[in-house]
Amino acid sequence: MNETVHDENVGKWTMVIDLDQCTGCQACVTACSMExxxxxxxxxxxxxxxGMHWIRVVREWNGEMPDLTADFRPVMCQxxxxxxxxxxxxxxxxxxxxxxxxxxxxYNRCIGTRYCGNNCPYIARTFNWFDYxxxxxxxxxxxxxxxxxxxxxxxxxxxxxxxxxxxxEDANAEGRPVHDGDVTPACAQACPAQAITFGDITDPESRxxxxxxxxxxxxxxxxxxTEPRVIYLKGNGKVVREx
Amino acid sequence: xxxxAKPMALPxxxxxxxxxxxxxxxxxxxxxMNNMVMEAxxxxxxxxxxxxxxxxxxxxxxxxxxxGYMTMTGIGLAGVRRPVFWGFFISTFVFWIGISHAGTFxxxxxxxxxAEFRRPFTRAAELMTTFGLAAGAxxxxxxxxxxxxxxxxxxxxxxxxxxxxxxSPLVWDFIAITTYLLGSTMYLFMPLLxxxxxxxxxxxxxxxxxxxxxxxxxxxxxxxxxxLRTAIKIFAWAIIPVMFSVHTIVSWDFAVSTTIGWHSxxxxxxxxxxxxxxxxxxxxxxxxxxxxxxxxxKYFIRPxxxxxxxxxxxxxxxxxxxxxxxxxxxxxxxxxATSKEVWHYITQxxxxxxxxxxxxxxxxxPWLTLWNKKIRRTPWAMFIITFLVNVGMYIERYLLIPGxxxxxRIPFDWGDYAxxxxxxIAVGSISLFLLLYAIMSRVIPLIxxxxxxxxxxxxxxxxxxxxKVPVVTETE
Numbered sequence: 001m002n003e004t005v006h007d008e009n010v011g012k013w014t015m016v017i018d019l020d021q022c023t024g025c026q027a028c029v030t031a032c033s034m035e036x037x038x039x040x041x042x043x044x045x046x047x048x049x050x051g052m053h054w055i056r057v058v059r060e061w062n063g064e065m066p067d068l069t070a071d072f073r074p075v076m077c078q079x080x081x082x083x084x085x086x087x088x089x090x091x092x093x094x095x096x097x098x099x100x101x102x103x104x105x106x107y108n109r110c111i112g113t114r115y116c117g118n119n120c121p122y123i124a125r126t127f128n129w130f131d132y133x134x135x136x137x138x139x140x141x142x143x144x145x146x147x148x149x150x151x152x153x154x155x156x157x158x159x160x161x162x163x164x165x166x167x168x169e170d171a172n173a174e175g176r177p178v179h180d181g182d183v184t185p186a187c188a189q190a191c192p193a194q195a196i197t198f199g200d201i202t203d204p205e206s207r208x209x210x211x212x213x214x215x216x217x218x219x220x221x222x223x224x225x226t227e228p229r230v231i232y233l234k235g236n237g238k239v240v241r242e243x
Numbered sequence: 244x245x246x247x248a249k250p251m252a253l254p255x256x257x258x259x260x261x262x263x264x265x266x267x268x269x270x271x272x273x274x275x276m277n278n279m280v281m282e283a284x285x286x287x288x289x290x291x292x293x294x295x296x297x298x299x300x301x302x303x304x305x306x307x308x309x310x311g312y313m314t315m316t317g318i319g320l321a322g323v324r325r326p327v328f329w330g331f332f333i334s335t336f337v338f339w340i341g342i343s344h345a346g347t348f349x350x351x352x353x354x355x356x357x358a359e360f361r362r363p364f365t366r367a368a369e370l371m372t373t374f375g376l377a378a379g380a381x382x383x384x385x386x387x388x389x390x391x392x393x394x395x396x397x398x399x400x401x402x403x404x405x406x407x408x409x410x411s412p413l414v415w416d417f418i419a420i421t422t423y424l425l426g427s428t429m430y431l432f433m434p435l436l437x438x439x440x441x442x443x444x445x446x447x448x449x450x451x452x453x454x455x456x457x458x459x460x461x462x463x464x465x466x467x468x469x470x471l472r473t474a475i476k477i478f479a480w481a482i483i484p485v486m487f488s489v490h491t492i493v494s495w496d497f498a499v500s501t502t503i504g505w506h507s508x509x510x511x512x513x514x515x516x517x518x519x520x521x522x523x524x525x526x527x528x529x530x531x532x533x534x535x536x537x538x539x540x541k542y543f544i545r546p547x548x549x550x551x552x553x554x555x556x557x558x559x560x561x562x563x564x565x566x567x568x569x570x571x572x573x574x575x576x577x578x579x580a581t582s583k584e585v586w587h588y589i590t591q592x593x594x595x596x597x598x599x600x601x602x603x604x605x606x607x608x609p610w611l612t613l614w615n616k617k618i619r620r621t622p623w624a625m626f627i628i629t630f631l632v633n634v635g636m637y638i639e640r641y642l643l644i645p646g647x648x649x650x651x652r653i654p655f656d657w658g659d660y661a662x663x664x665x666x667x668i669a670v671g672s673i674s675l676f677l678l679l680y681a682i683m684s685r686v687i688p689l690i691x692x693x694x695x696x697x698x699x700x701x702x703x704x705x706x707x708x709x710x711k712v713p714v715v716t717e718t719e
Contacts (some may be wrong), residue, residue: 050325152318
């Protein structure tokens, strides 16, 4: 992996996604939508490109027609160290959360210029075009830990910041540091192939730190200079030799 | 051998041309011109009232009605989607900001360079700046997801200690456009003072009351003139960098982003060239409408003015093409795979007919027609040409914003944009511009009489040998 990330952008919370293990089953998409109160926009709007999913399984086609094979790459907000969405927001709604070292969206500060959405190279942001209804009994599944967004604001993956805070508070209450595995975002929890691993990369013994040392590790669209905090392990034997 | 015996042909005195064709060499007494302008201002035939009524209805329904409905329902009524988060609204915004460059260009730049042909239509162009900005500045609000909290962008002291993000180009925009609007309004007002005083002295009733307030007690003393000339000179020089900065900053909305196709250092001058191109074209359109719909205007606005503006349009067409070519040249040389996809999408994708139409309107039509002096001197032909130029420039902004956003680095997330409510609101904003202009054309003197008179006094024909040569005396 290209070790050009600035020290202050190493961050703490890191996600590693093994593309060899991803089957493209979309369980992460579903789990994320349940956990984070992501709105259902209906068939017509979803077909027009207004689906609100915070994570999506991107298909990457290999080969020429008709001999095509698909690789799957779950893509969500990459929690960039040099996030392109942050400087362009006129009201600081897209901002760095210092304690978690991740990028958060302040919903009640957002005025809906959507500049961040244009500037995100990962197309990770979604916009509340309308107030979407949750007909009964769907309203009962709303997660009380997560804000329900109103129309006119941007939203995106938060690395399940409510679970990070829960993990930290539980560990605090027990008077111990946060152990590896205490915090699991919804997508990682739901992944049947265990392709998604989440943890603290500053702890050299954590699972993510070990996986990040793999020769298969890469960051997505690294050439844009965003210094993302999500690490992908290349699939299909596309291994980069170290050194 | 007969040719040798002729006197050398001077540019302004070829045999078929009468110097009286030029407004500056066809002087009328000041009082006559005053009365002509007053008559133009106070004549409001039934057709004018019908047009104003229709425009007011369109503004009410298409602009405020549709915008209000969208505010109540959600910005989803527009066609924007992921990944095309900006569409028609921002294209129209850039278009109006471009139109607003005409006034300053014609009035300030031509003033400091002492281009004499500018005199009768500086005010008509400055009005376009003010109203173009008024129509354009609404769009950043219209396109907001939550317009009711737009004031978060304003730097005001608040208990949360939050300021706008001064790193964001949108805040630069906000400041630049506000500066330009205030500056250009003052610059519109100052040369208006002597004409408002003239109108005060020639009117009765509510008009007299209005002009007495607006003319700030102007009496035309030598001191007042000296102060006014100094102030105009300072403002003319000061507003020029503001004008260049405004569209440069608008271009930075795009240029500072990481989006493929926008991320380009050429955007500043490219946008300014495009803005002046479309702005000067819009001046021609407005002059044609003013000339054919208001009385006495055929004396003030003449084929020579269309001729001069036509030359400017042709030059800016070339300048615009230079930057447009440059932009693609750099992208092509960069060889980025995504750039190639964007380029392919625009030139050969579903929008390729727009791209070709843009090239025809912006390059082929001006280049094929504006070389011809006869066409440049035919007002209706100039109206059609400049209308097409503006269509082309609108398409350019459309291709630049929703066109280039439709393709990005992740092919999975490509998506085409189709406008929904946007064209209705665009019709509303065009109506707003025309409505404001139509009303103001009957409220303020559209022709700066004192500037025309000053020009006519400075111009004379001088006999040099056997030829008569036009000469200009420096007045300032």
